[in-house]
Amino acid sequence: MEPMLEVRDLNAFYGKSHVLRGVNMEIMPGEVIALLGRNGVGRSTTAKAIMGEVAPRGSIKFKGQEIAGLESYRIAHLGLGYVPENRDIFPTMTVRQNLVLGIKDMKTPGRWSIEQMLEMFPNLKARADNPAGVLSGGEKQMLTMCRTLMGDPDLIIIDEPTEGLAPKIVHQVGDTIAEIAKAGVAILLVEQKLSIALRIAARVYVMGHGEMVWSGTPDEFREREDVRREWLEV
Amino acid sequence: MSDMATENFANLAPSNAQKFRMRVLPFVLFAAVAVLIPLFGPSRSAYSLLNAIGINIVFALSYNMLLGRAGLLSFGHAVYFGLGGYAALHAMGMIENADGGFWGSVPVFAMPLVGFAGGALAGAVIGWPSCRRAGTAFAMISLGVAELIAAMGFMFGSIFGGEEGISGDRMNGPEVFGLSLGPIGEVYWFIAFWTVLAALLIFAFTRTPLGRMSEATRDNPQRVEFVGYDPTRVRYLVFIAAGGFAGLAGGMSAVNYEIFTPEALSLLPSGFVLIMTYVGGARYFAGPVLGAIVLTYMQSNLSDFTEAWLLYLGLLFITIVMYAPNGLAGIVAGLWNGTRATGMAYLKTWAARVVAIAIAMVGVIVLVEVAVRKSNGYGEVFEPFGLHLTPGSPLTWALVIVPLIVGLGLLRHLARDEQEAGA
Amino acid sequence: METVVFSLLNGVIYGLLLFMLSSGLTLIFSMMGVLNFAHASFYMLGAYFAYTISSVSGFWLALIFAPILVGLVGAATERWGLRKVHANGHVAELLFTFGLAYLIDEVVKIIWGRNSVDYRVPELLDFPLFTLYGTQYPAYRIFILFVAVAMLVALWLLLKRTRAGLIIQAALTHPEMVGHLGHNVPRIFMTVFGVGCALAGLAGVIGGNYLVTDPAMAISIGPIVFVVVVVGGLGSLEGAFIASLLLGLLQTFAVSIDASFADIFGWLGLGETTEVGRITIASLAPMLPFLMLVLILMVRPRGLMGDRDI
């Protein structure tokens, strides 16, 4: 089977500092991948480079089409969704308006409708007409994911969804992601918290110093104390 | 990567020699140049230009205390220049009419100090409400205040003199350094003295605790509060100082031109000082000096060569904003660092770029000059190097289009090369 | 009485003209965060384009095409200029438009000369509509009224009722996120800027012959437009509308009031003979807008109707 996303020799820079140094990875349709690594190894940058927020060098193929260098809205139109690190909800707009903005094209409705979405997440339904700025951290996280789903993506890149969340809410968010995966959407999950990553992912990539240093299934990963010690702990 | 950065900066702590080179030497050179100029026997018009440059250097440096250092974008800095100038002119009036007494013993040479007091006082009054806010709000308040004061200038005749303005005479009172201040050559010494002194003082200001905190306030006002400073107070004090130095420049101008009109308070000169400072490079201390020299020259001499000098000025400004946000000083510094780091190769691409820009400029200049002459309707024809360029002739259009295409094409090519080569 | 009626009428017309100008700026300011210093220059371009077009083919074609042309110039400005500086922040954008204002002024002087051009009210509208207290009221002013109101309604619908409005507003604070959701933000920005400029152009078409079409028209009205936008409140169309009318009325009434400070503050002992006493209310008119600007910024930085500080 063709991979849905295929990254080959991806490089990226911030000014003069070389952050990604030849990243390779692939994701199959419907697959859930976890991307692990220490702080600052370039996981978020990988996500940003794929999404066109950081200028990439190298090849990024999505559904067989080269997307490196495309504007981000074009990438989105091809079916790539992105939930960035900082969530970026539109705080002054209502929850519903936020969801409306997730729709790329009013004429061709996607798999999910706003109403369905709200059914799926009763927390959001209760606050549908509140400004999104007042939501709690966990709810904001749910809203961003729903908003991305409104665009009917085939692959979502989610960056650190549980960062800064209270332990209890971390759990909720994990469930949400699992739910989305069940609907057949492929997911690239950038995560620090192993318990969640290993629970949902089908495969794990470990990143170090701007490149991939290990990949395998969660079970294989649990065996590899050495990988864990070398690349995830200092 | 971070390790590399650390290495690069590890020996950043400036040595004493470096400190001398960076902080003392430029001033010594600056003063030396100022002293040497008269040896070349400048003409009267050269002196008028030099005097105007000196005034503008101080004015722009004072503006940069706000824009570059404190991060305050003001559209009304001429207010302090103007009020300082008016204060000085009124003082000159007192000196003229004094027989003995206090004013009888005040030399006109000291007028910049009166200007400083006037500008600082105005800064203290106006800064009080406006410094409570930074950013766009500050910019808008400064614009409103400038318009307000300029309008008032036309209302209070006894202070501002209405349309006529206020005139004075610099040849009164005691002489200092044996300067009668009559001939323009003597005024030059006066201007040079105050320019160098003010530049030194403004530089010294950047090294004081207040000067440092003003930069900190620009970068992060919130944090400043949590290390015990009141950002409003910091801004306010810097504002007063900047107003004072602007007033000092106004005092210099009062002695040089012996007249001030309410227009001097208005938006136009405020805009001009903004352009001078920005074009020169607000990030660098020497930027405004450079900007003042180049722009004053353009203003007084380029305007003799071409009526469209303001158009060129606008083009220059926009180009700087778009491609060289650190201004002329930034370009010079970049050239210096680039050459030191990568040697001749850098110099070569740089030279290539200059050539490309020059080629493109030919097209722009021909277009503008031919158009200006046509629009004047005096039937004048643009005749550079004996060419006869009328709006209708194909040669004109060739000279517009070909250089533009070649120049811009070359620039594009260079930009692409650079993108491919560099990181 | 008649003074009141006429000041009211004239003030409203002047206010509407200001509104036409500032609505475009409000649009640009609130959606892109760009304080477009060149906005009044686009107004001037509108007037000059209309002058040229109408001298060839009449006013009505100018009314349509001049704003479109100005809009295209604006869009091009955004595409090849503003977009480049965007990364350097709002101050850089502001300075860019500041320089642009200079440039447009000079180009206008070269193309159309340094002095005013004879751009006139169309003959069809050049008649006194009615006479009141012995004064004629030109029909063209009522025409201005209609155009301004039509513009207000159209803009309001555009802003409040469409998803495009939502996208633009979201793109202001989170442009990258909006891009990731599949919206072409640069094109939206370009359109907004173009439309904003076109609105200024429309104001120019209408104001150019009502007032004067000369190279100074931009700089003389530019600052007042800022006052309107700031006083009205950032991004608030209603605010801009109210502020425009307020300013229009204030300035017109001030001119028509025949009193000096001595008359008003006489009880404080201020005499006709002192300089301050001799200042008339009428002579205060030009500075009123700026007084208002400074006061508003100090007292209520978000303006009359705005929802955020500038």
Place this chain on the structure above:
Amino acid sequence: DTVKIGFIDPLSGPFGPTGDAGLKQFNFAADQINENGGMAGNTVEILPFDNKVNPKESLVQLQKAIDQGARFIVQGNGSSVASAIIDAVNKHNTRNPGDEVLFLNYAAVDPAFTNDRCSFWHFRFDSDADMKMEALTDWVTKNEDIKKVYLIGQDYSFGKAVAAAAERMLAEKAPDVEIVGNELHPLGKVKDFTPYIQKIISSDADAVITGNWGQDMVLLIKAAISSGSDVPYLTYYGGSLGAAVAMGEQAVGSVYQVSEVNTNLPTTDAQNALIDAYEAKYPNNNYYFHRIHMLMDMMDMAAEKSGSTDPKDIAMALEGMVVDGPYGTVTMRADNHQILQPLFVSVFSDNVQRDVENTSLGWASTDADRIEAEDTKTETTCKMERP
């Protein structure tokens, strides 16, 4: 050799057209002198400098003009500017003996310049504001049905001088005439005069007196016409470029102007030829600044008379000079350097030989509207100090 004359006046902005018209007239006059063998054998060259009607800018330009070798400065637009130039020229001449500069003023008519502030280095070739106001107030006095007069002008020394003269002279000559309004507006900044016209209409004035010029004149008249204000407008500068177009048919018979010339006055053939030549060369302008020709001619004569083009010699020669001009005798007073020339009150009319601004309308006057040069003479407080 060339005699360089620095022309310092607005060439852009709201008063640009006025300055530009002056420059054209100077260039034309200079060409004429050069064709006739020059000024005492020297070619005359006009160096134009744009001052934007700003006194300080004017001084910068003055410095430039002097640096470029101009020893004669001409200026007219704005008494504010003239005041600064007089001052600066005086200072320059004391500081640079032997290198003097002479200021020839062709239109700045604040009476102070030939009274308290008179200077040896300044000559005025236009009748001052008082002299012209005498003519206008006479006209008001003659018209029995004018009982209320409205004064409107620009807020600077000249505008104030006009208002003061009008008040003083009306009080003296026609005590029954009431001044129902005395308004000063900012110089060159008003774009819409409708509110002012509104005030004029509601004041029930029977006539309006204004010293407005340039754009301020054009826009004032434009607003008056569109609001239907049809009382007589007594102006100093109704002939400002652009005003005629703004006035149109509706202003016929109700706008008046006091000046040293209108092109429909009976005059010599030579003068008519001159007017034709001028209007042929500049089809968009009219022969308006007759006094510029007088200025250049008198300067030429002074040069011939003294055989020198030194400013001081020319100044000496100009003092008391009497010339037989195409519209009557013209004298340069020696005691205050003020010209005495015949003045005319003309009315805007549709029955003229020479129209203005291609409108088929123009300025006309009758013999009764002529004031002889001698009659314009006023007392002076000048105490001339000669070098």
Place this chain on the structure above:
Amino acid sequence: MTAPALKLTDLHKSFGPAKIIQGVNLEIEKGERHAIIGPNGAGKSTLFNLISGQFWPTSGSVELNGQDISRMKPHEVNRRGLSRSFQVSNVFTNMTVRENVRCGVLYSMGHGYSFWRNVGNLREVQEKTSAILEHVGLIDKANLPAALLPYADQRTLEIAITIAGGAGVILLDEPTAGMSHSETDRAVALIEKATEGKTLIIVEHDMGVVFGLADRISVLVYGEIIATGRPEEIRGDPRVREAYLGDENLEGVA
């Protein structure tokens, strides 16, 4: 008995209709290390803002060493000996590390707004700055522009600036947010060292840090403190588990 280092009395804060802080009472003794935990949006950062003068309370009072500071501006509070750090790094990015710390030192050494002295010549200021840099382990990077610091070092610098002024009461808002396990350990060691003898109040989501560092813990939920006590008490408190910790035990962190 001396006054507590910090005393909050019936503190309320509303933003418009939203009541964020609803009656917080808390006393913190001198030298105590106190942690505040609670779900997202509970109002922890808001509480810090109220204490440090960033916001003014709607009602209630804040006392620092017995003095009411609830209506003071941040800089006034700071001068009275209370200093805070930020949840999101908030340093002077254009300045070098040394200059950053120096900004923190200047005021406390009496050089307020002076403009007649060269900072370079202020001996004691330089010495104090170096001492602090040494203390937090940034001395090697002293001349590096702060923007170029790695993330963990930026957080360290954040703490360095906070302690530079020598304040007796230190507020740290999620100092280890975004740090990995080992970085967190180092940060905790640093915090312990740097706040020796001072009063420390810390907001954290990392339970390892909280339970390792704190003498006492308060749990803030919906703007109210539902429990205060020693770490063991809090860990066992069913209400805290319900509102904050959730069913899962302490999270394994990579």
